[in-house]
Amino acid sequence: MNSACCLLFLTACYFISYSNCLAGGTHESIHCIHDEREALLQFKQGIQFDRCGLLSSWQEQASQHHLECCQWEGVHCNNHTGHVTMLALRGVAGDQPCLEGTVSTSLLKLKHLKYLDLSLNDFGGEPVPSFIGSFTNLQHLNLSKAGFSGEIPHQLGNLFNLASLDLSCDFGNSYGCPYADSLKWLSHLTLLRDISLSGIDLSQTSDDWYQVANNLTSLSVLHMERCGLSPSILNSISYMNSSSSFSVIDLSNNNFNDTSIFKWLFNLKGIGSTLVHLDLSDNQIPGPIPHNFGKMLSLSYLDLSSNLLQGPIPSAFWNMRSISYLSLAKNQLEGPIPDTISNLKHLSHLILSGNAFQGRRNFPKSLGSLCNLQDIRFNDNNLDDELSTIIQALSGCVRKSLVSLELSQNRIWGSIPDIISTFSLLDGLILNTNRLNGTISPGIGQLQMLEILDLSYNSLKDTISHNHLSNLSRLSILDLSNNPDLVVHISPDWVPPFQLTSLILESCKLGPSFPKWLVTQTNLSYIGISNAGISDTIPTSFWNSLSPSNLVYLNMSYNMISGVLPNLSVTLLKLPIVDLSSNILSGAIPSFLRNATKLYLNNNRFSDLSPFFCPKQKTSLTFLNLANNLFSGEIPDCWMYFDQLLVLHLENNNFSRKLPASIGALTLLYTLHLRNNSLSGELPKSLQNCTSLVILDLGYNTLTGKIPQTIGHSFENLRVLSLQSNNFVGELPLSLCQLSQLQILDVSINHISGILPKCLYNLTAMTGTEDGLPDLYVDNVYNYYVYSEYARLMWKRKEQRFQRSMGQVIAIDISDNELEGHIPEGISSLTGLIFLNLSRNHLSGNIASKVGQLVSLEFLDLSNNHLSGEIPTTLSEVASLEILDLSNNNLSGKIPVGTQLQSFDSSSYMGNPGLCGLPLPKCSGDQPPANNVQEDDAFSEQNEDDSSDILLGLLISVLLGFIIGFWGVFGTLVIKTAWRLALFKFFDDMKEKLYALMVVIVNIAKVWRT
Structure with a gap:
């Protein structure tokens, strides 16, 4: 490059x-x-x-x-x-x-x-x-x-x-x-020394580019990365006039999925003495690394990362003595790395992450002799060794040149050793996601050049004090998160010598006091101190110390932070993610938090929205979560200022009165959660403007009126519709059937009347188990923030929250209404249904005969209706059924025989006088005829006395037989001495024979085992 x-x-x-x-x-x-x-x-x-x-x-x-x-x-x-x-x-x-x-x-x-x-x-x-x-x-x-x-x-x-x-x-x-369909025109430009076609679509050029590159004998620099180049080379390609002057070849990010690219490369005349820079990264090149690389004596830059290379690295590979930058990351290469790596005297960057080079106690000790090595990346290699052993292996001259050491995502254990203090030029120490389970040496505080220290996701057990940090004047990123036994105990009066840009102490023991030394950090852009055991107030000085132009991420969730947030007159320019959820904050939401792009204040005790809402200009908020607080009164009617919202959570508060008409301004809204409030009145017509809705949850309010007839036209993307426990009246609108992506329909506990629409079979998303609720991925400077939506459903008699398993929940719940008529046959075509509850209505007629097609069904409740006829035999074929309730109907006939239906308790069928068969009493046809029963009873009465006489005679006969038999044998032995001696001799002989037989068996067994 x-x-x-x-x-x-x-x-x-x-x-x-x-x-x-x-x-x-x-x-x-x-x-x-x-x-x-x-x-x-x-x-x-x-x-x-x-x-x-x-x-x-x-x-x-x-x-x-x-x-x-x-x-x-x-x-x-x-x-x-x-x-x-x-x-x-x-x-x-x-x-x-x-x-x-x-x-x-x-x-x-x-x-x-x-x-x-x-x-x-x-x-x-x-x-x-x-x-x-x-x-x-x-x-x-x-x-x-x-x-x-x-x-x-x-x-x-x-x-x-x-x-x-x-x-x-x-x-x-x-x-x-x-794009170009052919590159033959390039072959006329015989004086070309430098070609850069990076990003140009060359996928249709066949093998032109190979032949052109071969024929342009003056060509020195070739850049064709991200061009969609084909993987194959025609056998007819000639290498007679191939270039011998290449110094730079960059063919990264193409579609090479075989080894033909190596064939072309190593057939170029003189390539080993001219090529300085080679980048073949981000292809799909398989197989072992060719031995020919050992002949690339002038190569100083080699990047083969993100391919499918496998096996050990050939020994000849280490003959590339001019190599300075070497990346073999993200392949399937195996180790160990031999000591001959010490031949690469000019090596400055060694990137071997994402392979399987290292096993237990097998770190390449020869790396310590590479005196120019500045960057070592061995992350994600299943390295299983003690950290002190690894650091000791690097204690040669490399410790005087090493600038960055990354060993994350391995199985490294132990403590941070004292010898780390001798790596005087180290500016990056990244050891996250390992099994470090010891202490952190104060010697880490001697690394005066250190800018990044990442020890997160380990099991370190120590107390971090200012002694560990007092000399780190260049420190910019400090991440000690997810070490549950790590205590961060720093005096509140301590003034750090550094200005951090990123501080992550999540899931450490940072509290109970708020870390007041944070007020000295005026350049912070990323702050993560969630779940840190803080039970204190946030000082106003902390908010004043924040740099509005830098802040990108602030997370203090899952603590016990109390108090009231100050209403500062600041503008957060970078629209940060702010998460203060799951604390005990109270009072009003300050207006400056409108400058966030994602704001999470749920699970607190906020009670006043007035400073936050109804701004004078539009906001850039996309995520707003105010659920589980103490808000009451009317929802503010100024949503036109929040028209960038994608996700809105206001559930579990005490909002009352009508839903404001301005809610219709949220045309980009993905999910709307208003569950469990005291909202009343009819749904505003403007709501139909929210055409992007995927989840609409208005359950557990006192909303009235009819479900809008246009619901199927307005919300074509709807996956979850939850209106349960309201006061909706009228019929289910036929347009519901146009919600082809609907995954959960819950309108239970209302006053819905009329019949079930026959067109329910049009809910095609219910015919499979594909997840209809993809995650929302939101990129920011430091991480890929993932937001997973959820829905609530009364599942197995208990309300449950479904999030990651949304694809496994396809449900219809229309229970506790006033529906009449038959259950439409078409509902049996919704083969992905897992939950179906039509109970407590006035439904009549038969259960759909094809109900057995609901092969995924786990919950079926048709109780408390007026259903009649027999239970379809196909229902016994639904092997997944866990909960069944057909009680309190007019069903009749025999319960179909099968292992499934007989396994339910009788309460699943009670209240159906005409039903019989297990688990209920047997049907009349299953018992013997009545006349045979009477004859059997007479016969048993007649013979009752005879049987008692026979039993008495049998007992006397057995007793006399025992006495005669016993004394007939043993009495003779007592009287006849010769017979008694003969019997005892017989038993002695049998004992010796059995003993000899056992010895033979034991010896044979020993021979078999050997």
Whole structure:
């Protein structure tokens, strides 16, 4: 990269020097060619905006106050002829382009032009001007990042004298980047030394680019990153005239998914002695790293990160003794790293993160001998070793050069050792997300160059005091978060020597007092001290110390912070995320918090909205959460000032009266939560203007009137509609069926009458289990803030909150209403339904015969209706059913036999007199005939006495048999001595035989085991 920049700089200097040389070092004696001056003025007329004043010196006539055109900014002429030879209008004005407009064809009159630079401007997405191909003297052409689009004109192939070509395009250009279907026109430009086509769409060029690069023997610098280049190389490609002068090749961010790119690279003649910079990162190159890299003796920059390289690194790889920057990150490479890495004496940056190089106690000790090494990144490598062992391995000469050490996301354990104090140049120590479980040496305070200290997400057990921090005058980022046993005990009177930009002490023991030393930190942009055990008030001096121009993120949630927030007259310029939720703050919400872009004040004791609402100008708030507070009275009617809101939570307060009409100004609103208040009256008609709504939750209020007939037309994106426990009347509007993305419908506990719409089968989102509530991802400077929406539902007799599992909850609850008529058959087509509750209505008719198609159903409640007929046999096939209630209807017949329906308690079927079969009593058809029962009873009575006589005789017979048998044998043995001795001898012989048999079995078992 440095070589490319140097080459461009030298090229520019050459042309500037060349032009100045022709001009004798001054422009004063040069007179413009009239036609060329007019051509330049016509070009100026096509420029609508000149934010940098690049063309301010371009005036109609030369005079005492107006310069000749050869003296205009960006214009250089030939001193002898006066012809314009250079037009350098590179536009740099911060984040915006200097020039905006069109490129006039009048430039065709500049026939002697050798240098043209229109880069970093905005030409409105117009095509690259094809007339530029007429500038046959042109040697340098730079149209990069200038807002051009469309196909690159093949007429550029006429620029036979061109040495440098830059058409690169920024990723994400609003006009779209230019493209080329063929690059054969490039093959005519035999003098080209520098090509940059980065961002140009070359996906349709087949293998042109390989052949062109091979044939341009003068080519030294090739930039084709993000071009969509194909992965294959035709076997017919010839390497006879391949370039041997490449110094820079950047083909990163393409589509190479095989090893053909290596085949091309290593077939280039002399590549090993000329190539200095190679970037093949962010492709999909598989397989092992080729041995040929060992022959790249001049290579100083190599980036192979973010590919699919695997296996160990070949030993020859470490022969690249000129290498300075080496990145193999985010591959599938394995270790260990051999000691021969010490051959890379010039190595300054070693980036091996995201692989599997290291196992337990296997850190490459030879790194300690690399005296130029400044940057080591071994993060995310499953490194399992004690930190003191790793630091000891780096205690050679590398400790005098090392600037940044990143070992995050491994399995490193132990303490921060004292030897860390000897790494005197260290400005970044990043050890987050490991298993550090010891203490932090005060020696860390000797790292006077330290700017970043990140020990977050470990299990450190220590007390941090000012002794650890008192010498860190350069410290900018301090992150000790998520170490639950780490105590941060700093005297409130201590004045730190540093000015932090980022402080993260979340989930540490920071309290109980508010850290008053924070008032000295006036440059903070990121503050995270949530869940830190603070039970104190926030001093006004803290708010006054904040820099309104810097603050990006402030999170003090999940503490016990109390008191009232001051109403400061400040403007937070960067529209920060402010999270003060889950505390015990009270009083009024101050007006300055309107300057946030995301504001979370839920779960507090705020009671006054008046300072916050009804501002004099519009706000930029996108997220506002005021749920679970003590607000009462009417919701302020000034939502037109909050028209950027995406998420609004006002639930669980005591708001009353009507919903204000200005709520309709929230046309971008994604979710509206007003649950559990005391809102009354009808829904305002303006609500239908909130066409972006995905979640509408108005449950547990006293709202009246009808559900709007237009609901299906107004809220086409609606996934959750929750209106339960209100006083809505009338029929369900037919337009509900047009909510094809609806996932949860809850209108329970109202006064809805009429029939269930037959078109419910149109709720197609209920036919699957795909999550209809994607997360809202919000980018900011320091992290990717994720907001996950949620919905509440009465689930298994208890109200539950569903968030991450929203895709698993597809529900209809219309219980506790006044519905009549039949259950529509089409409801059986909603095969993704998990929850269906139609209980406590006046529904009649049969249960839909195809109810068995609801294969995902876990909860079914049809109780307390007037349903009749039999339970469909298909219901027994719903294996997922966990809760079933069909009680208090007029159902009849036998409960279908199956393992599922018989597993429910009888209460699931009670109140249906005509039902029978398990778990209820048996049906009459399941018992023996009545006459057989009577005969059996008579027979048993007749034989009852006989059976008792037989039992008595049986007992006497058994007893006599035992006495005769016992004394018949043992009495004889007592009387006959010879018989008794013979019996005892028989048992002795049997005992010896059994013992011998057991010995044989044991010996055989021993042989088998061996």
